[in-house]
Amino acid sequence: xxxxxxxxxxxxxxxxxxxxxxxxxxxxxDKGSFVTVIGSNGAGKSTLLGVLAGDVIPSAGKVVIAGxxxxxxxxxxxxxxxxxxxxxxxxxxxxxxxIEENLALAAARGQKRGLAPALGQAxxxxxxxxxxxxxxxxxxxxxxxxxxxxxxxxxALSLVMATLAGxxxxxxxxxxxxxxPGMAEFVMELTRTLITENGLTALMVTHSMRQALxxxxxTIMLHAGNIVLDVTGEQRKTLGVEDxxxxxxxxxxxxxxxxxxxIS
Ligand SMILES: Nc1ncnc2c1ncn2[C@@H]1O[C@H](COP(=O)(O)OP(=O)(O)OP(=O)(O)O)[C@@H](O)[C@H]1O
Numbered sequence: 001x002x003x004x005x006x007x008x009x010x011x012x013x014x015x016x017x018x019x020x021x022x023x024x025x026x027x028x029x030d031k032g033s034f035v036t037v038i039g040s041n042g043a044g045k046s047t048l049l050g051v052l053a054g055d056v057i058p059s060a061g062k063v064v065i066a067g068x069x070x071x072x073x074x075x076x077x078x079x080x081x082x083x084x085x086x087x088x089x090x091x092x093x094x095x096x097x098x099i100e101e102n103l104a105l106a107a108a109r110g111q112k113r114g115l116a117p118a119l120g121q122a123x124x125x126x127x128x129x130x131x132x133x134x135x136x137x138x139x140x141x142x143x144x145x146x147x148x149x150x151x152x153x154x155x156a157l158s159l160v161m162a163t164l165a166g167x168x169x170x171x172x173x174x175x176x177x178x179x180x181p182g183m184a185e186f187v188m189e190l191t192r193t194l195i196t197e198n199g200l201t202a203l204m205v206t207h208s209m210r211q212a213l214x215x216x217x218x219t220i221m222l223h224a225g226n227i228v229l230d231v232t233g234e235q236r237k238t239l240g241v242e243d244x245x246x247x248x249x250x251x252x253x254x255x256x257x258x259x260x261x262x263i264s
Contacts, residue, residue: 080110
């Protein structure tokens with residue numbers, strides 16, 4: 001479960017560049033819920049994920065994850081609770097390490113132990129099985145360096161890695177944006193499966209209105225640091241891509257010039 005209460009984020013406070021990026025944000029998510037997050041550029045979406053991950057410490061407010069007040073905890077201190085997959089396939093793994101070594105590091109995330117004990121025979125078998133379940137043939141390339149893989153293969157592995165340490169929360173920051181449509185769909189289906197199988201509580205930032213409605217059980221829209229839309233259940237089922245775009249128009253008070261992108 002996630003409880004975000006009255007979160008304020010101000011960057012550059014007291015300077016000419018001061019920016020109030022999140023304004024008294026309140027968001028409660030039950031364990032196992034999957035929220036899609038939309039909003040225009042600069043709305044504060046990545047900052048919200050940063051507040052949950054620990055790389056943005058809020059100016060005010062409280063963040064509770066799985067009963068732990070993590071508001072002032074660093075990314076490392078909350079690593080056992082929160083996993084994150086980024087837009088850049090290179091960001092979530094180490095290119096010069098092998099697939100197996102990357103998995104071992106991911107499995108050890110948030111624990112005080114090194115790589116060696118994580119690479120016992122039982123672990124190796126477990127990693128291989130997890131990778132084989134992707135049906136990408138990567139289980140035969142466990143000793144290959146991560147940098148040899150395609151972006152889609154890396155994102156698929158990053159998702160598997162995000163589930164290895166038993167974190168309750170999964171944060172997805174436009175994690176399919178750099179992939180071709182076929183791979184993006186594959187990664188999205190994998191995302192859905194892993195969230196369900198592992199009972200994860202997930203937030204996914206996306207610029208695709210289609211994805212925002214097709215996946216998850218709730219959609220929120222951020223605008224200028226506020227949650228301006230929060231839909232779930234029957235109300236969400238009746239919404240179409242056009243409705244979301246219309247809401248964008250309303251909150252921005254102007255016509256979008258990148259509708260085509262948003263519909264993708
Ligand atoms: N560390 C920082 N210091 C100063 N300003 C920042 C910092 N991080 C983000 N910002 C600013 O905060 C605002 C919100 O940024 P954020 O990345 O959260 O937006 P976003 O909704 O994720 O946008 P996009 O869709 O473009 O990724 C932007 O104006 C951004 O320039």
